[in-house]
Amino acid sequence: MDNPRLVGHIVSVQGFRVKVELLPETRSALRATLDGVQVAIAINAYLTFSLGAGETVIGIITDLEARETFDPNSGDDLSLELMKPRRVASVQLLGTIEHADDEPSFSPGISVLPTLDTPAEIGSPDILRAVFEIPPRRNKPEGYDDKDFDCDLRIGFPTGQARNVVRASYNDLFSRPLAIVGNTGSGKSFSVSSLIQKAMKALDGAAEEPHVFILDINGEYGKAFPTVATAARLPDRIYLNGREFGLPLWFMNAEEICAWLSAAEQTQEPVLKDWWAIAKGGDAAAAVSMNALQNAMSALDQLLSELTKIKKKAAGSHCDAVTGHLADTDIDTAAFEALFENHRLVNDFNTEVMNNQAAIAAEAEKLKDAIRDKIVGGNATAEAGVRTADSPLPISRATLTDPSLINRAVSKEDSFRVDAHLTTLKLRLKTRLDDKRWRAFLNYEDTGTKIENLSGWFRRFGLGAAMGPNVSVLDLSMLSNEVLPYACAIIGRVLLEARERLPAASRYRNPWVLVLEEAHNYARPARSDEDRGHRLARLTYERIAKEGRKFGLSLIIASQRPSEISQTIISQCANFISHRLQNPDDIDHFRRIIPMQARRLLDQVTILASGEAIVFGSAFHIPTRVQFDRPDPGPYSQTAAPFHEWSKSSTPFPLDTVIDAWGT
Template identity: 50%
Template sequence: MNDALTIGRVIGVHGFRVKVELEPDIKSPSRVGFEGVQTAVAINAYLTFDIGAGELAIGVVTDLEARESFDPTSDDELTLELVKPRRTASVQLLGTVKPKRDRSYGFDPGITVLPSLETPARTASRDVMQAAFSEAPKRNAPGDAGGRDDYDIGLNLGIPTANTDKPLLASFNDLFSRPMAIVGNTGSGKSFTVARLLQSAVQETKETRRPRFFVLDINGEYGRAFGVSCEMKEPNKIYLNGKEFSVPVWLMNAREVCDWLSAAGQTQEPVLKAFWSVAKGGDALQALPSYLHEAISRIEKIQSVLRDSQRTKDIRALWSGVIEFIGGMKFDTGQLNTKISSLGAGEWDKVERGQKELFDLCEALKNQIAPQLKERKSQAQDSADKPKYFPIATVRSQNGLLESVKGDDDEFRLKQHISTLQLRLNNRIADRRWGAFLNYDDAGIEIRSISDIAERMGIGQESASEVNVIDCSMLGHEVLPYVCGIIGRILLELREHVPAEDRFKDPWVLVLEEAHNYIRPRRQDEDPGTEISREAYERIAKEGRKFGLSMIVASQRPSEISPTIISQCANIIMHRLQNHEDIEHFRRIVPSQSRRLLDQITVLASGESIVFGSAFHVPTRVRIHLPDKGKEPWSQTAAPYDSWNKDAGFNLGKALENWGVKPVEQEAAELTEEESVEEPDTGSDDDYPF
């Protein structure tokens, strides 16, 4: 054997997998050399191979095997019994370690030269491990970086299980500039990892205090981790950093409000979009492009009547509808109006003789309307999509939608359709579950502009909370996707509207806790809110990087998250997973050199994870550091034995109080009090003469 660190030799090279035959005297998984005791022959141990010019290929041990027999051919009749077991290790190559001028090593994820047969396999030295783990990749150099390298640092995530004396450092820039997934079964340490990441990021950037993270806290567990207290939460309310908040209904764009009210596409959507545009301050004529569309439709019906030589009164009725729809707009209708007005009942000869002229005049009017229809439709959509305030009384008006229907020759029928839409709107307003959309005018909240929302979140301020905890734990299941989707879309659109040169300044990260609740894969029977939320975050996953907006997706069920979002995650932290579908889902998308590590995913201890991605030099199994003491999320696992042997029981009264439900005895007492109305005094029997 060459030295204490050499453990074997290469006997097979298969792509980027190497098979090593171990030396006969290797009896222990550890080796002792000048650098002390090092793990050598064990799963997750790291080996190096000399490939020339001072460069080393580095790989991780994924399989160990001892065989007492050998089949030299495929013929089952010929088998050799070995005197000693043949022990081999399978190694997945990860990259190349190259010497630098200061005699240290630098890591390169590329491999241009593979080890050859008989190349010695050696335990990775401390210098090599330092290059692979304790020197994080440098990512996203700004244009003015020049020769400096202080634009990125290594964020200490934890300790690799096979290298307990070196921390695992990840690129700070890469972790928070592109989408990242943190997955794992309940109790595997997922919430602690999220909290630790955010706490570490805040500690490393102490010089400035501006919003960096927006946490969609679905279970109300992150308040303690970031110093947010909320003494009592009420049902159907949303809280921002412990204070009641609102996602005003006027933040909805035209598509969202149509989905929210399940508006029918042909009859209700145009009127609802028109109403939404007018409510946000749009011009009434610009806000009703559907009227121009209907005007063109009636002109085309006139042309159809002319072709069929039907009754002239049909032409006059249709023309009356056209005038109603384009009234007040500057269109040249004089000649056509005169021509139609001159038609008399039963005068078919006049229609036939003037048919070509009438037809051409109708075509000319259509050509006048069409360009304005396109322009007004764009203006109406723009007005309806803007996040502009209107009083809550606007949507509570009983006539708001009905007033949007006017001038239709079948107005009664159309109003019947709109009345069902009005009923749904009234039901939404009366439904307490949607209170977080409708409370923006309430005392103490008063959110009356997009600037008010930005101010509550600290956006644009020089001294604000670095982490915004948006507590959605009291929202109903149907309400949650709308809230999450609208918040994500608004943050993206805010960044889209800053000048191009400022898009990358002061970037933000959205943390999607329990993301499987609102960004599920597309299904035919999905709720409209889920579709809105998924599409918002798919767009952030694909385009957010260009605008300085990234996200961390945390979930127990990665297979129930949109594959578009998961596929865009540049870095993945995987805690223990047991479900076969979840594991196979990742096996299909992770890099080939990381797939063998997934075999260990079912046996990870709580707090352990497998990490891979562009923020790390090599994929590895690591124990993540715990959050700051006393600032852990409210996500601990119960201890039944200890708890059941104590006197304290379940606090039913507090649960009902927070839920907004009164105990049965209290409700019965109040009901009795309401029913006990004092009888009026009618006098005594002595007052009557008989």
């Protein structure tokens, strides 16, 4: 045969699907070509169709069948062999290869479809190379002319074709959200480790700057990204690169502190927010004088509404309410007070109504104007108050543990009214502070975990000094379920807000990637019974998924339950790595969100081996089934070997260690 690559001809074209009738001699799935033995006729093998003019269309075999058909060529003699088996391969077309200046290059569009009788060939190695090994190049920096702005990052090899490798666009994988899904034990943590290890290795000698932050929910990554320090893990603590770390309570913004103390929206939130601002050294005086102005305003409104009924004997207290609130301001109340002077002289039994109502009304309106001017003029200070409540400014433990300080946020008049609400708030604060599970939020004054200010917290990562490991492993595995969403919400928000504060022109510099392990624990879809911690975490990560790209903060989301991750987050993902999935809900859910051409490949998602995945997205030319490279070293992996353990081991269960770790 003249062309050893030829395997058949097109017999049907339906949109982007074609059928190829295979030549009788292609009985074997393998075919010897000039380039060695290649897989020719098997599911997932690649066939090419030459269109001439240096253009080749490439497709993947999705179905194979053999049919018996009537064979009119079987001769004039009526024989018994009228039937001939036809072997047909269905092929999904994927894109076009152009052979411009020698290097074949892939483009996902197909402008001319192959026609009937077009020969089908086994993809030659250089064509397969163009598809798998030369990924798209993304995110060229403006004004940068060299070609080395992106790197072809090796991730593994196409299943069954160990002689090829699969590479992805480095920039694309780490600049836009990436989802890694699969059942437990399917290889997610291994793939995350492998990707990040390779990515960091490719930097080869560049500055030691923190680039990747891993929220390590299971405590697996310490082994894959070893650092010198390895403290023993104790309950309710956070570890950063093996050393105990913390997340100061004062990182919480006004909304978070309200959620944390389950403050009631109407009655407790306003007070709590004021207190949070004051405790953070906010302008307490400004907040108080703003309150006074607002109180004076309502006292005046009340006076005006009751004006026609107010008895002379009660007039004095109305006047005092207004002047009392305005005492510390420079608003002149003399004329207003003078109008009440005569009324104060009447005795308690007097029942006459005030006779100078018109004059009082006119003066009251004047005061209201003056107050309004002040409130509008003073807006900047009011805003400053809000800003400090949200800012991560230190609050000493002593301030926190003296709940009576909450009263500072309430003016005297209000204090009586809201006292009942404040009592529950103070009690809740005390319970929270005594609750050991929140230790990681409260250890910022202890030796060893001291964090004096925000900058001190960031410096523990090595940020700002071009030192410290490229990969920061935040071990959150010892936190309780209730604490975890708060920790994740706050870490995510603080990282995003740090990026938002970069000058607009340089936000794309020093980009960061945040890895969310087991993201279904804290990035769940919105639900009616969602608790406040989960809501905060979800909103944070939805915001990062939607806006992080602009600020140079990307996500890698690893989860065994893609259907239990917020839609908003999943829909922002530019790339997907899908390991074995078995839950029909998850598969269905996934099928709906992935591109058309990947759907057939996704049928294989239930039969993938460990470390095998279907990858697709903008970092790849085409959806591909990949065997991932193993990380070295790997993360701690959970699968036990019961037979080996039970038959060989004679050491007893380490009960004491467990009880100690329980912290009881």
